[in-house]
Amino acid sequence: MSTFLFAVVSGILFGVFFSLMAIGLNFAFGVMKIVNLAHGDFVMLGAFGAYYALSTFGINPFATMIMEIVVFLVVGVGLYYGIIPRLLRSDDPEMLSLILFFGISQVIEALATLAFGTNPVTLPTNALGQLSFQLFGQAFESSWVISFLVSVVAIGLLYVYLYKTKMGIATRAIMANRDEAAASGIDVNRISAIAFGIALVLAAIAGTLTPFMLGGIYPSVGVNLTITSFSIIVIGSLGNPIGTVVGGLVYGLSLLLMQTYLSSWANMVPYVLLILILLIKPSGLLGKGARNA
Amino acid sequence: MRRNKLSNAIILVVLAVLFILAPLLYPNQSVPFQMMAFMTLAQGVNLLYGFTGYLPFGYVGFFGSGAYGVSILVLLLHWSVIPAVIGGGLFAVVVALLLSPLLRLSGAYFSIGSLAASEIVYYVVSNPNMQNITQGPYGVNLAGIYDPNTSYYAMLVILLIFTAVVMYVKNSTFGMSLLAIKEDPVSAAMAGINVVRRRVAIWLASAFAAGLVGAVYGWYVSVFYPSSVFDLTISIFAIVFTLFGGGGTVLGPIVGTIVLYGLYNTIGVSSPQYFQLIYGLLIVVLVMFLPQGLTSLLKRRGINVP
Amino acid sequence: MQSRFRKGTLWAAAALSGGMLLAGCGTTTSAPASGPAKTKSxxxxxxxxxxxxxxxxxxxxxxxxxxxxxxxxxxxxxxxxxxxxxxxxxxxxxxxxxxxxxxxxxxxxxxxxxxxxxxxxxxxxxxxxxxxxxxxxxxxxxxxxxxxxxxxxxxxxxxxxxxxxxxxxxTSALWPTSLANYLISQHYKNVAIVYCENDFDQSQDQTLTRLLAKAGITPTYNNAVPTSTSSYTVILHNMAATHPQAVIELGYPNNDISFMQALQASGSTFPTTFTIFPGQLPSLFEKNFGMKGLNNMFTYPAPPLFTVxxxxxxxxxxxxxxxxxxxxxxxxxxxxxxxxxxxxxxxxxxxxxxxxxxxxxxxxxxxxxxxxxxxxxxxQINNQGAQIGETLPVGQFTVSNGKLKVNFMS
Incomplete structure (x- = not known):
């Protein structure tokens, strides 16, 4: 029983962290209908940022997080204006974005390998601070609890942005229909550029927490993170950022419960769930209506 | 129609001559072999994507099924090579049949759904509990049937067959009906086209292509691990080559593979330390400046692309 | 139409042969850059x-x-x-x-x-x-x-x-002999093993469990995890729940690092904790976990950790x-x-x-x-070319006078 409860609570903590990791990918898809295959590589860069800041300059991961928010916002907006309007003019931007960002992912991984080498690096888990958390008589890892809290705050802020600010409402209008939003006088490019910047910022925040959640960080880790993020957002609902939280919870719980009871099959579970959910409800758990062609 | 037949025949003959001559002119047979493998995979992606709009990210699942199909038929059931290769291709068809409900999805949902499906096949094949059938994570050694020369020509035959299949589909009423479905599935259904059956047919044909390529690939290398035949980059290469050349044409995937895979090998041998960087930049630049594929350059000039 | 068609087909043939030339020439012309073998001169x-x-x-x-x-x-x-x-x-x-x-x-x-x-x-x-x-x-x-x-x-x-x-x-199947001997010599009853699904680690698990079975020891926990596993927190918790005297993790370097990170974060200790790669890549592990993190860990020490x-x-x-x-x-x-x-x-x-x-x-x-x-x-190789001369001992890291040392157990 205690192993069951431990897996469930850990699954929730782990799952919400993964929701944060995946939500930027989903947000970019929702606004621009592009698939950022380099998402995991941005997470990896965020993680290396936290690593170098702490190990070389002794900068606290939270301070790094704030610096990275600024840097990734600028990078995201720049990247948007550099490539995306051009991409959106093509016949099939959704599919072409897969290839374009595959290329970007290769470039990032190659540059990261030149800069950081290939050895995995870790940070001591207590660098995030100590926070004792007991539930059902069991102690949970401090870094997991802190990462969970940060994730909840970040996702909450995205929610506030989307539903309570003028720009957020404009963003949602673009998500509903890009052409109509443009026709009603919304500066589609400016709002989308900021949305892309926010997507990368969310990746970076998850990145600064990654060394505390996932063991070693190395340049080629990005691909795995992208694929996991993908599964999560499709389980939740593609294009609906809040659905990602559900996807993350389903992922975290199923993964850690399988690790407990049938460990050799554990990594397969998210994919089985993904297929099952897609076949039963093609639009994902929180999707509105099926997207039938 | 006759003109099409002539240009198609020329393409097939040129392909056959090139790949028969290639190993005589250039001693590293693996390069033309893998080029044929990727070209056939690209044609398989083209069958599905070019005519239905479904982009299968998990295409490698069929490739790996084909390779493991051969290993099971040869090592466990002691079949001889050629029936085992065909059987390997059929393994992939069976997997595709099981996964055909995926066709209910569209766009990125389908792409990611098929990716998840291929990961499932990979985890099943590599699981230690499957050791008696697939050897699990230990990998497969088919030293008994190793024959790089015969398998080279087998790959050429498969390439020619599936190039011809794409030619047939492109010029047949079946292909027209697929394009009609791609354009507007509801109207196509109302016009009496059996949308589901046609989509499933092309899906199975596309899986058969990948299964046969995987089977011959397994035969050619003769030792492989689950992680090497379910390597996601195989899907990504086949897709990138197709889109770069231009989907929905016979020539697009062929030219896309020759140019991009040729460059891949050139960079790999000439400047190995910056391999990934140069290749990544190249893809970014190509998508930015040639988003509709190479064949669009010709179409824009009003030239009929076979 | 006729001329357009001709143009298309001609272009096709040209592209095909040109592309092949590009592919072929690229490799041939660039070969001298890395240098062809001139063995005959x-x-x-x-x-x-x-x-x-x-x-x-x-x-x-x-x-x-x-x-x-x-x-x-x-x-x-x-x-x-x-x-x-x-x-x-x-x-x-x-x-x-x-x-x-x-x-x-x-x-x-x-x-x-x-x-x-x-x-x-x-x-x-x-x-x-x-x-x-x-x-x-x-x-x-x-x-x-x-x-x-x-x-x-x-x-x-x-x-x-x-x-x-x-x-x-x-070959990796021979590696765990020394480890099995050590566990048997300690008269351990509860041994917990987690290994990755790849030939390197699974062959070691099979050898280890076979040797332990001969001595009448059945591991209380012996499970495979996918090689891509990066989070060992829950697995470690489950292993600890069987109250093992020895916890053994067989993985690749990335797995060992993730495992040790989870171990460090959980604060659990066991009489014997074994992973493979600290012995081969001690500076990498020391950089990540410090001497304190490696203290008391068991591993297969390899040169330069010991002197042949x-x-x-x-x-x-x-x-x-x-x-x-x-x-x-x-x-x-x-x-x-x-x-x-x-x-x-x-x-x-x-x-x-x-x-x-x-x-x-x-x-x-x-x-x-x-x-x-x-x-x-x-x-020393056998007649099939496989190595039989080198063997891997089992050792335990200890810190004395601010230096990392290894005590050999076999």
Whole structure:
């Protein structure tokens, strides 16, 4: 029983962290209908940022997080204006974005390998601070609890942005229909550029927490993170950022419960769930209506 | 129609001559072999994507099924090579049949759904509990049937067959009906086209292509691990080559593979330390400046692309 | 329409042949850049071909092994070359190397390139069984001896294939003998094992559980996890729930790092905790977990963590460590040692082979098998080419006077 409860609570903590990791990918898809295959590589860069800041300059991961928010916002907006309007003019931007960002992912991984080498690096888990958390008589890892809290705050802020600010409402209008939003006088490019910047910022925040959640960080880790993020957002609902939280919870719980009871099959579970959910409800758990062609 | 037949025949003959001559002119047979493998995979992606709009990210699942199909038929059931290769291709068809409900999805949902499906096949094949059938994570050694020369020509035959299949589909009423479905599935259904059956047919044909390529690939290398035949980059290469050349044409995937895979090998041998960087930049630049594929350059000039 | 059609078809033919030329020429013209083998000219050098993975899942292990081999080549060339018996004089070494990026597909054509285009005199495999596997049939087909550095897949070594030689460490199935003996000697009843689903780790688990079963020990926890596992927190918690006296994690370096991070975060301790790679890559683990994190951990210590006695060929470990640091600026780890050791085996082969034909290279290796001991241990192969001379002890890290030490248990 205690192993069951431990897996469930850990699954929730782990799952919400993964929701944060995946939500930027989903947000970019929702606004621009592009698939950022380099998402995991941005997470990896965020993680290396936290690593170098702490190990070389002794900068606290939270301070790094704030610096990275600024840097990734600028990078995201720049990247948007550099490539995306051009991409959106093509016949099939959704599919072409897969290839374009595959290329970007290769470039990032190659540059990261030149800069950081290939050895995995870790940070001591207590660098995030100590926070004792007991539930059902069991102690949970401090870094997991802190990462969970940060994730909840970040996702909450995205929610506030989307539903309570003028720009957020404009963003949602673009998500509903890009052409109509443009026709009603919304500066589609400016709002989308900021949305892309926010997507990368969310990746970076998850990145600064990654060394505390996932063991070693190395340049080629990005691909795995992208694929996991993908599964999560499709389980939740593609294009609906809040659905990602559900996807993350389903992922975290199923993964850690399988690790407990049938460990050799554990990594397969998210994919089985993904297929099952897609076949039963093609639009994902929180999707509105099926997207039938 | 006759003109099409002539240009198609020329393409097939040129392909056959090139790949028969290639190993005589250039001693590293693996390069033309893998080029044929990727070209056939690209044609398989083209069958599905070019005519239905479904982009299968998990295409490698069929490739790996084909390779493991051969290993099971040869090592466990002691079949001889050629029936085992065909059987390997059929393994992939069976997997595709099981996964055909995926066709209910569209766009990125389908792409990611098929990716998840291929990961499932990979985890099943590599699981230690499957050791008696697939050897699990230990990998497969088919030293008994190793024959790089015969398998080279087998790959050429498969390439020619599936190039011809794409030619047939492109010029047949079946292909027209697929394009009609791609354009507007509801109207196509109302016009009496059996949308589901046609989509499933092309899906199975596309899986058969990948299964046969995987089977011959397994035969050619003769030792492989689950992680090497379910390597996601195989899907990504086949897709990138197709889109770069231009989907929905016979020539697009062929030219896309020759140019991009040729460059891949050139960079790999000439400047190995910056391999990934140069290749990544190249893809970014190509998508930015040639988003509709190479064949669009010709179409824009009003030239009929076979 | 007629002319347009003609244009299309002509263009098609031109594109096809042009593209093929591009693909072919690219590789042919660029080959001289990395240098084709000029073995037949009298002023020849010895060409050695190998692959490395600068990116991807094997990069962590492949690069240090490659650096070890490069170090040996630099040493040899700085001293005017190595003695080649077949030529009756010293010759310099030229390295021809390509980057397979951890992809078995890419490695296939690159190994082929080394054999059929570059015609290298000696072929050295990349790290690990996956990247070595594709070279085995190609080497056999072209009758080219493959110097396998660390690909220990048991299916590689067959009686009818003389074209493979394992230069370092025995096949992984033999590794856990010392570990099993240690656990049995401690009279442990509760042993918990988690291993990764790959041939390297699973073969060790099978050997370990078989040896333990002989002594009447059934592990209380023995589960496989996918090699891509990066979070061991829950697994470790579940292992701890069986109150084990020994916790054993068999993985690749990334798995061992994730496992140790989870261990450190949980604060749990067990009488014996074992992982494979701290013994081979101590500086990597020390950098990540500090001496404190390694204190009391059990591992398979490998040179330079221990000093092989009776070295009669090449530099002993202390001298190697000094020279390596001087050349590269960093202290060597085991994979550097293994790469250097490969070089020593190549050196001895060249010094004793009567001709440069692959058959006589292989005969030369058989000839000196069992008679040389390098800093990596005794070099001895069986008739299939597999390594049987080197063994791996079990050791425990301890910290004394601010220094990391290893106590040997066997």
């Amino acid at each position: 009298p002023t020849a050098e010895i060409s050695i071909g190998t692959l490395y993975a600068s990116t991807g899942s094997f990069a962590t292990s492949s690069m240090p092994e490659y650096q070890g081999l490069q170090f040996w080549i630099n040493q040899v060339n700085a001293s005017g070359g190595t003695y080649v018996k077949a030529a009756g004089k010293k010759e310099k070494i030229r390295l021809v190397s390509y980057n397979d990026q951890s992809s078995a597909q890419t490695a296939t054509s690159l190994y082929n390139q080394l054999i059929t285009v570059n015609h290298v005199n000696m072929l050295v495999a990349d790290f690990g069984s996956v990247l070595t596997s594709v070279a085995v049939p190609i080497a056999q087909e072209h009758k080219q001896l493959l110097f396998d550095q660390s690909g220990t897949g048991t299916t590689f070594f067959t009686p009818n294939n003389p074209y493979i030689v394992l230069t370092s460490l025995p 006695q009776g070295v009669n060929y090449g530099m002993p470990i202390a001298q190697f460590a000094q020279a390596f640091k001087k050349q590269t600026g960093s202290s060597p780890n085991f994979l550097n040692v293994a790469g250097y050791n490969t070089g020593l085996i190549l050196q001895k082969t060249l010094a004793t082979a009567t001709s440069l034909s692959q058959k006589s290279l292989r005969q030369a290796v058989t000839g000196f098998s069992g008679s040389i001991t390098t800093l990596d241990g005794k070099f």
